[in-house]
Amino acid sequence: MNGSNRAIPVWTLHIAVIAALWAAQYVLPDYHHGIIARVMVLACFAMGYNILFGYAGLLSLGHAMFFAAGLYGAGLPIYHFGWHVVPSFAFGIGCGALLALVIGLLALRTTGVAFMIVTLMFAQVGYLMTLWLGEWTRGDEGLTLSHSERIIESASVFIDLTNRDTRYGAAWLLLSVVLLITVVIARSPFGRVLVAIRENEERTRMLGFNTYANKLSAMVISGAISAAAGAAYVLLFGYMGATFAAIQYSILPLLWVLLGGAATTLGPLLGTLLMFYLAELSNDALNAWFPGANLSQIGIVGAALVLLVLFFPKGILGTIRERWLKWLP
Amino acid sequence: MAAVKPLLTTRNLSRSFGGLKAVDNVDLDVMPGEIRAIIGPNGAGKTTLVSLICGRIEPSSGQINFEGRDITRMPAHKRVGLGIAYTFQITSIYPNLSVFDNVALPVQRMSHARVSSRGLDASVMHALERVGLADEAGKTAGTLAYGHQRLLEVAMGLSLEPNLLILDEPTQGLSDGEIENFIKLVREIGERATVLLIEHNMDVVMQLAEQITVLNFGKVLAQGTPDAIRANVKVQDAYLGTGADD
Amino acid sequence: MSFGPHLLLASLEGLVMAAVLALMALGLSLVFGVMRIVNVAHGEFFMLGAVLAWFFSTMVSGNPALGFLLALALSPLVVGAIAFASERLVLRRLNYNPEATIVATIGLLYILQQAALTFFGPDARPVPPPFNYRVLLPWFGYSGYKLAVIGASLVLLAGTWLVLTRTRIGLVMRATQYDSETAQAFGIPVDRVYAGVFALGAMLAAVAAVLIVPIQQAHYLMGGDPLLLSFIVVIIGGLGSLRGTLVAALIIGLSDGIISMFFSPTLAKMLATLLVAMVLVFRPQGLFGAAAR
Numbered sequence: 001m002n003g004s005n006r007a008i009p010v011w012t013l014h015i016a017v018i019a020a021l022w023a024a025q026y027v028l029p030d031y032h033h034g035i036i037a038r039v040m041v042l043a044c045f046a047m048g049y050n051i052l053f054g055y056a057g058l059l060s061l062g063h064a065m066f067f068a069a070g071l072y073g074a075g076l077p078i079y080h081f082g083w084h085v086v087p088s089f090a091f092g093i094g095c096g097a098l099l100a101l102v103i104g105l106l107a108l109r110t111t112g113v114a115f116m117i118v119t120l121m122f123a124q125v126g127y128l129m130t131l132w133l134g135e136w137t138r139g140d141e142g143l144t145l146s147h148s149e150r151i152i153e154s155a156s157v158f159i160d161l162t163n164r165d166t167r168y169g170a171a172w173l174l175l176s177v178v179l180l181i182t183v184v185i186a187r188s189p190f191g192r193v194l195v196a197i198r199e200n201e202e203r204t205r206m207l208g209f210n211t212y213a214n215k216l217s218a219m220v221i222s223g224a225i226s227a228a229a230g231a232a233y234v235l236l237f238g239y240m241g242a243t244f245a246a247i248q249y250s251i252l253p254l255l256w257v258l259l260g261g262a263a264t265t266l267g268p269l270l271g272t273l274l275m276f277y278l279a280e281l282s283n284d285a286l287n288a289w290f291p292g293a294n295l296s297q298i299g300i301v302g303a304a305l306v307l308l309v310l311f312f313p314k315g316i317l318g319t320i321r322e323r324w325l326k327w328l329p
Numbered sequence: 330m331a332a333v334k335p336l337l338t339t340r341n342l343s344r345s346f347g348g349l350k351a352v353d354n355v356d357l358d359v360m361p362g363e364i365r366a367i368i369g370p371n372g373a374g375k376t377t378l379v380s381l382i383c384g385r386i387e388p389s390s391g392q393i394n395f396e397g398r399d400i401t402r403m404p405a406h407k408r409v410g411l412g413i414a415y416t417f418q419i420t421s422i423y424p425n426l427s428v429f430d431n432v433a434l435p436v437q438r439m440s441h442a443r444v445s446s447r448g449l450d451a452s453v454m455h456a457l458e459r460v461g462l463a464d465e466a467g468k469t470a471g472t473l474a475y476g477h478q479r480l481l482e483v484a485m486g487l488s489l490e491p492n493l494l495i496l497d498e499p500t501q502g503l504s505d506g507e508i509e510n511f512i513k514l515v516r517e518i519g520e521r522a523t524v525l526l527i528e529h530n531m532d533v534v535m536q537l538a539e540q541i542t543v544l545n546f547g548k549v550l551a552q553g554t555p556d557a558i559r560a561n562v563k564v565q566d567a568y569l570g571t572g573a574d575d
Numbered sequence: 576m577s578f579g580p581h582l583l584l585a586s587l588e589g590l591v592m593a594a595v596l597a598l599m600a601l602g603l604s605l606v607f608g609v610m611r612i613v614n615v616a617h618g619e620f621f622m623l624g625a626v627l628a629w630f631f632s633t634m635v636s637g638n639p640a641l642g643f644l645l646a647l648a649l650s651p652l653v654v655g656a657i658a659f660a661s662e663r664l665v666l667r668r669l670n671y672n673p674e675a676t677i678v679a680t681i682g683l684l685y686i687l688q689q690a691a692l693t694f695f696g697p698d699a700r701p702v703p704p705p706f707n708y709r710v711l712l713p714w715f716g717y718s719g720y721k722l723a724v725i726g727a728s729l730v731l732l733a734g735t736w737l738v739l740t741r742t743r744i745g746l747v748m749r750a751t752q753y754d755s756e757t758a759q760a761f762g763i764p765v766d767r768v769y770a771g772v773f774a775l776g777a778m779l780a781a782v783a784a785v786l787i788v789p790i791q792q793a794h795y796l797m798g799g800d801p802l803l804l805s806f807i808v809v810i811i812g813g814l815g816s817l818r819g820t821l822v823a824a825l826i827i828g829l830s831d832g833i834i835s836m837f838f839s840p841t842l843a844k845m846l847a848t849l850l851v852a853m854v855l856v857f858r859p860q861g862l863f864g865a866a867a868r
Binding site for chain 1: 383385404405406407409410414415417421422423424425426430433434435437438485489
C-alpha cells in the first residue's frame with residue numbers, strides 16, 4: 001500500500017485473472033460451467049461484503065438482506081408486473097443501495113458487537129418479512145422466472161440469459177466490473193481512509209476525516225454490490241426464494257472472505273471458488289464413507305469457520321500478502 | 330496597529346463525569362504564535378481540557394472560540410479542518426501500517442487538489458525528516474521504539490499543517506538526547522504555529538513555554554510566565570513541591 | 576371459550592415460556608456479563624440439552640419420571656462438559672476477542688447442529704412428561720406439568736441468585752465481571768472462572784431444554800427460536816443485569832404467548848426482532864441495565 005507504485009503488477013494480475021476466467025469457459029466440462037457461473041455471481045456478493053468487512057473493518061452479520069433486496073428487487077417486478085431485464089436489474093441494485101443507506105443510518109450508531117447483533121437482527125426482520133409477504137414471494141418455496149422473462153430483446157439485440165454461454169458471459173462481465181471497482185477503491189484515497197478507520201478509528205477522526213460519512217459510504221457501496229449479485233442471481237438462474245434472505249447467506253460471504261483473505265481484492269473470489277468445491281468434494285466423500293449420517297454442508301462450514309478463525313485468520317491471500325507479496329491490494 | 334486577538338479562547342469551560350467535575354469553569358486565552366504549557370498534578374484535568382478543545386469529548390457547559398469562531402458544538406473532524414491538531418497522551422498511531430503510510434494519511438487529507446503520487450511521497454518524507462524518522466519510513470509502525478512512535482505521532486500532527494498543535498505529554502518515554510531534539514523541533518514549530526503543551530517534565534516546560542497555565546482539581550490555579558509561576562506560592566504548594574519529578 | 580379465559584390460557588402459556596426463557600437468557604447474560612463475549616451457539620446448547628434428554632429418557636423403561644429425572648441430572652452435565660471443552664480449546668485461544676469469538680461460536684453452532692443431525696437424525700422426537708396430572712380450572716383443564724415447569728424454573732432462578740449473591744463462588748464471578756484485571760491481581764484464577772461461567776451458562780440452557788422437551792419435541796433445529804428470544808430478553812433487560820433479565824423474560828414470554836395466540840407468530844417475531852434492534856441502536860443499556868462501564 002506504499003503510494004500508487006506497483007500499478008503495473010497489480011493491474012496485470014487482475015487483467016490476467018479476468019482473462020483466465022473468460023478462457024475457462026472453453027475448456028470447462030459442462031457440469032462445471034454452471035458451477036463457475038454461480039461462483040462468479042456469488043463471488044460478487046463476497047466482494048461486496050469484503051468492502052465493509054475487510055476494508056472498513058465492520059463485521060456485518062446481516063448481509064443476506066442486501067443480497068435478497070437485489071434478488072427480490074429484480075425478480076418481483078418481472079414476475080408480478082412484467083418488467084424487463086435491464087430496468088429490473090437496475091431497480092434491484094437501487095433497492096440494495098437504499099436499504100443499505102437506511103440500515104447504515106441506524107446500525108452505524110453502534111460499534112463492535114452491538115453492530116454485529118443489530119445487523120443480524122435487521123436481516124432477520126428481512127427474512128421474516130419475505131415469509132410474512134408470502135402471497136408475493138411464496139416464502140421458502142420461492143418463485144421461478146420463465147424462459148421468456150429472462151431475455152433481453154430490442155431492435156438490435158437479442159440476449160438469452162438462459163443460454164449456458166450467455167449466462168457465463170454475463171456472470172463474467174459482472175465479476176470483472178465488480179473486481180475492477182474493488183481494485184480502484186482499494187487503491188484510492190477513500191480506500192486508504194477505510195483502512196485507517198479499521199485500524200484506528202479515533203486517530204482517523206482526529207486527523208480530520210468524517211469517519212461516520214466514510215463508513216456510511218462503504219455500507220452503501222457494499223449493499224449495492226451485494227444487491228447487484230442478488231439481482232444477477234435471479235436473472236441468470238431464474239429462482240428467488242426466502243432461503244437467500246436467511247442467516248446462512250449472511251454467514252457464507254463471511255466464510256468466503258475469511259478463507260480467501262479479507263481486505264484483499266482477489267480473496268473473495270478465491271474463497272468462494274475454493275469453498276464451493278471443498279464443500280462439495282468433502283460432502284460427497286464423507287457421505288460415501290458414512291452413508292446415513294445425514295452429512296450436510298453445515299458441518300463443513302462450521303468446522304471451516306472455527307479452524308480459520310483459530311489458525312488462519314488472514315486467509316490465503318492475506319497470508320501471502322503478509323509474507324511474500326506486500327504489494328497485493 | 331490593531332490589538333492582536335487570541336487564537337483560542339475558552340469561557341467557563343466545564344466538563345463533569347457523573348459527580349466529578351474534571352474541568353471546572355476554565356477560562357483560557359492563547360495568543361497566536363504562543364507556546365503555552367499546561368501543567369498540574371495527575372488528575373488535574375489537563376487531558377480532559379485539551380480533549381474538550383480538540384473535540385474528542387463534549388463540554389458540559391461553557392464556550393470555546395477558535396480564530397473568532399464558536400466551535401463549542403463543532404465535531405472533532407471539522408475542528409481538524411480548521412487547523413487544530415492533537416497528539417494523544419497514549420500514543421495512537423496505526424501500528425499495523427508502515428511509518429510512511431501513517432504520515433501519508435494526514436498528508437492526503439491536506440492535499441486539496443489531486444496531488445501526484447510523487448508530490449505525496451515528497452510531503453511525507455519531508456514530515457518524517459523534520460522529526461528525524463526518515464530512515465524508518467519502510468518499517469511497520471508498531472515495531473518502532475516507543476519514543477519513535479511518539480515522534481511519528483508528532484509528524485502526523487505536523488502534516489496537518491495546523492495553526493494550533495496540541496501535544497499531550499509528548500516527551501514521555503523519550504531519552505535525554507531525544508528530548509533535546511524534541512525541544513528544538515517544538516521551537517521550530519512555534520515559529521509558525523501556536524503550540525499547546527501538556528507536560529510533566531519541568532525542564533522541558535521551563536525551556537519551551539512562553540506562558541504557563543497551572544491546573545488543579547479542574548480549576549485554573551495560576552497563569553503567567555515561567556518565572557512568575559516558579560515564584561508562585563500556591564503552585565509550589567500544590568505541585569512543584571520540592572522540585573522532584575513525578 | 577370467551578375472551579377472558581382465552582386470555583388466561585394465553586397468559587399461562589406465556590408464563591411457561593417466560594420460565595424457560597428466563598433460565599436460558601440468564602445463561603446468556605452471565606456469559607456476556609463475566610466474559611464480555613456473545614455466544615451465538617447458546618441455542619445449540621439448548622438443543623443438545625433436549626436431544627440428550629431424549630437419549631437418557633429412552634435408556635430407562637418403565638416409569639417416565641425415572642427417565643426424566645435421569646435426563647434432568649445428566650443432560651446439563653454433558654452439555655456443560657461440551658461447553659467447557661469448547662471454551663478451553665477454542666475461545667481461550669482467541670483471547671476472547673469479541674469479533675473472533677462470535678465467528679467461532681457461529682462455527683460451533685453449525686458443528687453442533689451437524690452432530691445432532693448425524694446422531695439424532697432429522698426427525699422430531701417426543702419425550703414423555705414425568706407425570707400426567709391435569710389441573711382443573713373453571714374454564715379449562717391445564718397441564719400440571721406445565722405449572723410444575725414454572726415452579727421448577729423459579730426454584731432454579733432463586734438458587735442461581737443465591738449462589739451469585741451469597742456464596743464465595745458467586746462473589747468471585749461478580750468480581751471477575753466487574754473488573755477482571757483487578758480480580759486477577761487479587762489472585763482470582765480468571766481463566767478458570769471463565770471456563771466455569773461458560774459451562775454454567777450452557778447448563779442453564781440445557782436445563783431449560785430438559786424442562787421444555789416433554790411439552791415441545793426434540794429436534795435438531797430447535798435452537799434457533801429460543802436463541803433469538805434469549806437475545807431479545809438479554810438486550811432489552813440490559814446485559815449483565817439479573818433483575819432486568821427476569822423482568823424482560825416475563826414481558827417477552829407473556830407477550831409472545833399472547834400475540835402468537837391472537838395474531839400471526841411470524842408477525843410477532845418480526846416486531847420483537849425489530850424492537851430489539853431499535854433498543855440496541857437507541858438505548859444500548861437496555862431498559863434496566865446501567866450504561867456500560
